[in-house]
Amino acid sequence: MAPEIQPPSHHFSPEQRALLYEDALYTVLHRLGQPEPNHVTEASELLRYLQEAFHVEPKEHQQTLQRVRELEKPIFCLKATVKQAKGILGKDVSGFSDPYCLLGIEQGVGVPGGSPGSRQRQKAVVRHTIPEEETHRTQVITQTLNPVWDETFILEFEDITNASFHLDMWDLDTVESVRQKLGELTDLHGLRRIFKEARKDKGQDDFLGNVVLRLQDLRCREDQWYPLEPRTETYPDRGQCHLQFQLIHKRRATSASRSQPSYTVHLHLLQQLVSHEVTQHEAGSTSWDGSLSPQAATVLFLHATQKDLSDFHQSMAQWLAYSRLYQSLEFPSSCLLHPITSIEYQWIQGRLKAEQPGCSLFSGSWYRCAR
Incomplete structure (x- = not known):
């Protein structure tokens, strides 16, 4: 019998993981718009995926889900x-x-x-x-x-x-x-x-x-x-x-959204979901090729869109998340190529705009939220 693969620690405390989980559930519950091609349509499927990705027991999941449903709706x-x-x-x-x-x-x-x-x-x-x-x-x-x-x-x-x-x-x-x-x-x-x-x-x-x-x-x-x-x-x-x-x-009622920059929350969510994707492949004795499951891709797309993160900051978060996970998980180094290529392209094209005031590339505040 193969030993159970434990999810690697990302230095998230139980409190941080709980806040991140709450924010992810809130994203799914307050989804807007028609689904993108190849994205998951059913909310129940996305909620099940998040429960697995965060390794939450069924009872705790239902309690958290009920609490998130009772939060004030976003603007x-x-x-x-x-x-x-x-x-x-x-x-x-x-x-x-x-x-x-x-x-x-x-x-x-x-x-x-x-x-x-x-x-x-x-x-x-x-x-x-x-x-x-x-x-x-x-x-x-x-x-x-x-x-x-x-x-x-x-x-x-x-x-x-x-x-x-x-x-x-x-x-x-x-x-x-x-x-x-x-x-x-x-x-x-x-x-x-x-x-x-x-x-x-x-x-x-x-x-x-x-x-x-x-x-x-x-x-x-x-x-x-x-x-x-x-x-x-x-x-x-x-x-x-x-x-x-x-x-x-415009405004979200979750504790993570109220207390942390949008970029930071998205970076942490990326780390959590990508780590889950990698360990799922390892459990099946296959190597991860960098492709996200439809469930992960849908949640991350909704989260970034709802928080109005620019394409540049999404690529930067992806590169930082993959770089950190690369130190402890096994996946091809080529997975780091796409986000850095995207960053370089947007830089050359002059697409870096001040869309995220709290995450300016040349400010200390950006460095702090990226750490």
């Missing part, structure tokens, strides 16, 4: 980045527009059906349905059909099942004299625009299109181009808008 947020748009309508005499976006979340009225078609056919969705204090606005990009914003907004919501994201794009209408407009005239289309503008109120912005999405249809992370609606016979193509979304927790 749910949609982190929305308006990247850019292309091929939008030209509403000015010059043939260009001065676009800006209004965006927000409508809570309490779900978009009916599998697609938000009926809502998209409305103009000025944001102005008509979302309170002004909950409406966000991008900068105005002047004289373009392909604006670039790259602006990020944090939008709170209460219930993902009946919340929808709304974005309206507008052309800023500046009051100009007829003489100025005639000076910009380039073709007959421009002349028609002058007559059209003369019939509307001064300072009335032109509607360029909108994007309406149900939050429950989004995955934890999205990065897509969305067509501007409504597409009609008059405007069959209004252009596209590039949006990035991330479903995050």
Whole structure:
């Protein structure tokens, strides 16, 4: 009979392990968004995996799970980045527009059906349905059909099942004299625009299109181009808008989240789960090749996303965790190559941004949380 393989110590005290376990359970219980391909869908399967990975007895697991269920829910947020748009309508005499976006979340009225078609056919969705204090606005990009914003907004919501994201794009209408407009005239289309503008109120912005999405249809992370609606016979193509979304927790009720930097908690969770993955392979007389099980990959992805950890800090945590475990566990040194390559790539590409104020690479605080 093969001897039982004991999990290696990572210098976590029983209290630290309990807090880490609580935070991992909280992550699964307050999951947001549609599952990623190849990720585990069922919460029960993830909870069983965590119980095994932390070596928790059934009775203790049920007690901890009940305690975590009774904790206050996190503040749910949609982190929305308006990247850019292309091929939008030209509403000015010059043939260009001065676009800006209004965006927000409508809570309490779900978009009916599998697609938000009926809502998209409305103009000025944001102005008509979302309170002004909950409406966000991008900068105005002047004289373009392909604006670039790259602006990020944090939008709170209460219930993902009946919340929808709304974005309206507008052309800023500046009051100009007829003489100025005639000076910009380039073709007959421009002349028609002058007559059209003369019939509307001064300072009335032109509607360029909108994007309406149900939050429950989004995955934890999205990065897509969305067509501007409504597409009609008059405007069959209004252009596209590039949006990035991330479903995050603004505040978590666990002791670990309240007392430790997000990076530190994620690093410790990585160590615990990777150690479990390695020992599971050793128990089966096979060597670990660096691939995480779907359960481990799902939990770590959810944890990093909910805590809004940048890709750089996730790669750094992975490299540090693997480096430490490499000293006591047997697995190929090539497992260290991927995270360090990812760190190098992001560094060269200039992707290191101050997204995690408590974990700046060149500050003592980062060094302390990485230790």
